[in-house]
Every structure is written in structure tokens, then in C-alpha cells.
Amino acid sequence: MVENKKTKNLKEFSTSADRFEGANLLCPGCAHSIIVREVLNATNDDLILSAATGCLEVCTAVYPYTSWDASWIHIGFENAATAVAGAEAMYKALKRKNRLLQPERVPKFVAFGGDGASYDIGFQWISGAFERGHDMMYVVLDNEVYANTGGQRSSSTPIGASATTSPAGRVSYGEKKEKKDMMAIMAAHGSPYVAQVSPSKWKDMVKKIQRGLNTEGPTFINAVSACTTEWKFAPEDTIAIADLAVDSLVFPLYEIIDGHELNITYRPKNVIPVKEYLAAQGRFKHLFKPEFKHILDEWQVRVDKKWEQLQRREEARI
Amino acid sequence: MNKGWNEFDAGAILFTFNEKVGNISEIHSEDRPYSPSSSFTASVSDWRIEKPVFNKEYCIDCQFCWIYCPDVSIISRDKKMVGVDYDHCKGCGICVEVCPTNPKSLMMVAEGKDEEEVLAAWPQKDQEKNNG
Ligand SMILES: Cc1ncc(C[n+]2csc(CCOP(=O)(O)OP(=O)(O)O)c2C)c(N)n1
Ligand code: SF4
Ligand code: SF4
Ligand code: SF4
Ligand SMILES: [Mg+2]
Numbered sequence: 409m410v411e412n413k414k415t416k417n418l419k420e421f422s423t424s425a426d427r428f429e430g431a432n433l434l435c436p437g438c439a440h441s442i443i444v445r446e447v448l449n450a451t452n453d454d455l456i457l458s459a460a461t462g463c464l465e466v467c468t469a470v471y472p473y474t475s476w477d478a479s480w481i482h483i484g485f486e487n488a489a490t491a492v493a494g495a496e497a498m499y500k501a502l503k504r505k506n507r508l509l510q511p512e513r514v515p516k517f518v519a520f521g522g523d524g525a526s527y528d529i530g531f532q533w534i535s536g537a538f539e540r541g542h543d544m545m546y547v548v549l550d551n552e553v554y555a556n557t558g559g560q561r562s563s564s565t566p567i568g569a570s571a572t573t574s575p576a577g578r579v580s581y582g583e584k585k586e587k588k589d590m591m592a593i594m595a596a597h598g599s600p601y602v603a604q605v606s607p608s609k610w611k612d613m614v615k616k617i618q619r620g621l622n623t624e625g626p627t628f629i630n631a632v633s634a635c636t637t638e639w640k641f642a643p644e645d646t647i648a649i650a651d652l653a654v655d656s657l658v659f660p661l662y663e664i665i666d667g668h669e670l671n672i673t674y675r676p677k678n679v680i681p682v683k684e685y686l687a688a689q690g691r692f693k694h695l696f697k698p699e700f701k702h703i704l705d706e707w708q709v710r711v712d713k714k715w716e717q718l719q720r721r722e723e724a725r726i
Numbered sequence: 727m728n729k730g731w732n733e734f735d736a737g738a739i740l741f742t743f744n745e746k747v748g749n750i751s752e753i754h755s756e757d758r759p760y761s762p763s764s765s766f767t768a769s770v771s772d773w774r775i776e777k778p779v780f781n782k783e784y785c786i787d788c789q790f791c792w793i794y795c796p797d798v799s800i801i802s803r804d805k806k807m808v809g810v811d812y813d814h815c816k817g818c819g820i821c822v823e824v825c826p827t828n829p830k831s832l833m834m835v836a837e838g839k840d841e842e843e844v845l846a847a848w849p850q851k852d853q854e855k856n857n858g
Pocket of ligand 4: 784785786787788789790791792807821824825826827831
């Protein structure tokens, strides 16, 4: 391992030499790249990376260009976890046989995938990699929609969001299903470290990334990725929207250790009404019509209930 | 490289650097041997309608602009904000939004505007903001 990264404060952190490049084709203001930068900058270790098909992959590997300054592989939509798990297995085998070309370099293995690639289509591949226990980290860029193909709903899309396959209209308030609880599912795999992060809370996020990378075994990060194009807000507001997401407790920041020990890592000083978070995004605009008021009310009740549940789990220490 | 769709390789390996490099996490872009395959050598400056202009006078080097820029376009060296990389900046405006100084140390202006003129007409401190 190379010298540990200095991240005590932002000035120190800003001495990082980025391993991700601009002139990629992500939208102006896209949160995916803010997340990727915080993940890659969290360590000085060598990195072996993969990405599932989706905005991040499509926009950072446009032949003949790459935006990655570390080993990076893309195979298909569903198998980012498998690609990196394979690389990790090969690394271990070569090490065992004493055939590593540069044995002094000890890399970390990280896979990136969108919510579509992770919650839905690549789910069994992630589950398999976690069950086999590879020493890797899986990061979800959770923008709650299949953004790269034009905004179809995924199992991460929350109730009331208008997506192209669950559009809001005269009679419909949009998506009908609750967002899938991936955190609980990954904790149930017995993962040694599972955490939810927001790039707007950089210190909390970087700490969790470092903990995940330094924990042996398969670790999981769910990162809220505010999508200017599909959530419908102005590109300069990406960080403000991410802050609203965590301060309204729609995206609570917490971690689960060894599948059971839950810690809330950020408690907003002023909790913001869920309505304010929803009102800031075009995908929820229709919810403010009088006929859909019950959906708004249910949103707040659901978020309060989840927060209560997280606090109880934290207290119980089981 | 103008290739037809049927002339691309089915699978491809791209090399980011022209030569062997050490630990890249400790080498800043100006000292890296980028190959033409790195998007660092490309530009998206023609995406912008507005550009951020930096005014050093008010900057407190907090580095919020550095961490939240999606496009690695805030150049920070030795804990100091140095300026904007206009080859890679897409003009999203996040850096301006997160800049905490009063007046702001970054401002979005029309792409074609002259930087010297913008700096000369920089907004004054917003008194109302200060009084809460
Ligand atoms: C097996 C397979 N199914 C579908 C697609 C088409 N496809 C490409 S990107 C994409 C959407 C990705 O959504 P998500 O994983 O949420 O990532 P995002 O673009 O939102 O970051 C889809 C459906 C594909 N490439 N491969
Ligand atoms: S559609 Fe959303 S996730 Fe995709 S590049 Fe644009 S902002 Fe990023
Ligand atoms: S406008 Fe956007 S891309 Fe340009 S420097 Fe500011 S944050 Fe970065
Ligand atoms: S956010 Fe503003 S004050 Fe902070 S470093 Fe950037 S320009 Fe300077
Ligand atoms: Mg998505």
C-alpha cells in the first residue's frame, strides 16, 4: 500500500492528482463524475476498475478516447461486478503462484454501475460476487432511472416520479412502486461494509470509501447521483439537490457493518420537509396538483417511518 | 480518426499514457505523458454558452469549487485555487453555486465576454446577505 491519503480537510484533499479526466461526454453538471472523482481521490493505491453500461461508461469510453487514468474494463451492462471479480481472482492466483510482475503494487478493485445495472439487470452478478466473497468494492451511481437510454423507470425509481415508462398524466401520478431497499439486500449478503453516501457530503463519503476499500471482502456503496437531465433541474443545482436529498432524509446517510451493526453517520441540523426536495425537481412537478396531494403526504410519512426504523436499528446494536 | 462503423475493432485496448508511469495518484496532469487516447487531450470548450470567470481577490481557497466540479476543471495546486481549465469546463455553473465568498470569487458570464472587463466590473459585497 502506498502512503495513506490525506483527507483531514478539503484543502489537504485538494492536493489530489485526479485519475479521471474531463472532456468526457457526461452532461454538464452530472453527478456521476463528482462521485467517481471522490471515490478515486479517496486513495493513493493503484486501482483496477470496471463500469457497467450506462451514462458513466458510455460517456467516458468513447472510442478512440478514454477518460480513465487507471486500469479500467467494460464488458456488458450486467457484469461490472463479475469483470472486477474476475480481475481480483486472477490477481490472487498470480500472487499465490508468485507470478505478479510488480508484487510491490497492491491494487484495489472497484466496480461502478448505475441503478438499472445494479438494482435490476446486473443484480444476480453482484449477488454472486458478494456471495463468493471477492475483495472488491461495488459503487452504485443511483440516479433512480435508466438515464442513458432516455429515462425508463428502474426498481430504484421512487413513487411518484415521472419516468418515460411510468409517465405522469391526467390519471397517473407516475411510478407506483416503492424504491427497492438495496442497502438492506446487500447487508443481508453478510457484506462486511455497506454504506449510503452523497457526493455533496464529501467528508462523510470519502471516509466511507476509505473504510470500504480498507475492509477485506466485498463492500457496497450506494451513492445518490442527482441527474440534471432526468430529475429535471438546472445543471448548477446538482450539489444543492443532493444536499436536499440528505437533509430531507430521503437519502439518509448511514452504514451497516458485518450485515447488522447500523450507524447513522449524518444527522441534519435542520430536517427539511420532503416536499421541498420534491418541489426542486421537474420529475415530481405533477405531485403538487391537488388531486395528488395524498401522494405527497404519503411521501413524508414513509420517510419519517424509515428514519425512525434506522434510529431504532442503530440503538439496538444488533 | 474517421473510421466507418464496420472498421472499428470488436474489442479495443486504449493506453492512457505514452510511456510507463509511476504512481499516477501522485503526478499532476502537467507532468503526465498523456497519449492521444486520453480525453485529457480533447476539448469540450464548444459546449459552453457561459463560462466561469475566477477573481482571485476574494478567494479563500476553500476548495469547494475543486471538489464539486464534475469535469476536473478547477485547477488547484498546493492547496490554492489557481484557475479554470477552459478546455474541459462544460460551463455547468456548479463552482459558482458552491463558492461561499461574498461577493463570489467565481461568476458565470457569456462565453464571448472579455475576462479583464468582467473582473473590472465585479459585483460588490452583497450587504443584505451579510446581515442575514
Ligand atoms: C443487456 C442490456 N440491456 C439493455 C441495454 C441498454 N442500455 C444501455 S445503458 C442503459 C441504461 C442504464 O441505466 P443505469 O444502469 O441506471 O445507468 P445510468 O445511465 O442511469 O447511469 C440500458 C438500458 C444494454 N446495453 N444491455
Ligand atoms: S443523463 Fe443524467 S446521469 Fe446521464 S450524463 Fe446526463 S446528468 Fe449524467
Ligand atoms: S462551470 Fe462546471 S465544469 Fe466549469 S469549472 Fe465550474 S463546475 Fe467545473
Ligand atoms: S469555491 Fe470560491 S472561495 Fe472557494 S476556492 Fe473556489 S473560488 Fe475560492
Ligand atoms: Mg440510472
